[in-house]
Amino acid sequence: MLATLGKDIRLEWRSKDALNAMLFFSLLVVVIFVFSFDPLAEESRHIVGGLVWVAFLFAAVVALNQTWARELRNQVLDAYRVSPAPANALFVAKVLGNFILVSLLEALMAPLFVIFYNLRVLGPAWQLIPVALLGTWALVVNGTFFAAMSLRTRSRELMLPLLLFPVSIPAVISMVAATTNILTAEDSAHFYIVLLLTYDVVFTTACLALFETVLQAE
């Protein structure tokens, strides 16, 4: 698992394909939304949760589409399939690689959201950390799985959002509601954090159970 994770990080560090694409995409979303809405500070707190997570969701799809592209070139995935390495080690490595990448993007973009939307957190700010971690995990675990599923489809870049977005709706609602509650301090985010945790456990388990079948499919 660590071998694949190290290899993926090394390859991404050299090319920066996914990171650059995600950064430019997120930056564009922030700028376009700022010019479109120009909200007051109070309004910002109510809408920014949705904007942030929609921006990260779309940006993550860019990275997730790249995840398996390298494995398809020269059919390198076949070399993994004939090796005795377990299928789930590959899956977990890919999920962790994407998690690191999307988390890095969030860390870079969060200050921009704060500046552009003149944000000030009224609720317990520390709760944004579990929301970010659990929300990011929810996006990448399903995204990595569905990206693998759409590998052998003809228009896989279109297929991924079609599969991923409907399944992600409960997680996105939780992420947005939790973030808004923390920013506005109007309600507790506790329920949504627990919901996100449950979602992550259920979908991680399901993906791990099914990934070998997806990997060995022709």
Add this chain to the structure above:
Amino acid sequence: MNVSASDVPAAAGIIAVSGLVKQFGRFAALRGVTARFDAGRFHVILGDNGAGKTTLLRALAGLTHPTRGAVTVLGKTPHVASREIGYMAHPSLLYDEMSGMENLRYFARLYEIAGDGRCRQIIQAVGLDPELSRAVGKYSQGMRQRMSLARALLNDPKILLLDEPFSNVDVHSAREMVSLLKSMRDTGKTIFVVTHQAALLEGVADEFVWMQAGQIVDRTNHLARDLHQPDLNQRGLNQNDRNQAGEP
């Protein structure tokens, strides 16, 4: 009728294929292949394009799942026997962005091979320099083929499955690869090569397996094939019958 792995006698050969059918939609790439292949022999699989050579090789590697029938490798399914199999495909199965050594180091870890010693040894064995820092994507086609062979040999497999190993390789390099394969056969490894350049292997290979329209139609120990002979299927014989009858 489905034939399970347990229906194929494990002792029948190092690799046993029984009633193997592989369909892609309505197209049958393999149509009931039954054969056994003994250990320590050099088998060359020949046939026209679309004869089913690559599909058979992929089935032996466990990369293609039979629609019907079974494959056993050393008495196990190919997936279970994966540590004993080395597979080289027509594409390189290498990351273009990494050097040869980095590629092998990664694959070595998948096989739990510690250290760089084995990687260096195998890169040298295929006639390349382990210190070469250039990315594989910038290698010549011949160098890429050699590195691909090195990857297949990395885990010191008992069974080597090679698909078109000499394509786009100059004659001198191809002869060197043949010589390396011959020496590996002499150390007891079982080798399967799918190739259109069979002449390179004449005098080296132990058996030529002729495929046509998804079936094995003949098995000879020389490259020339008597086309006046009815093929295996027309004679109603499978390889087990042939071996029992003492035929080569």
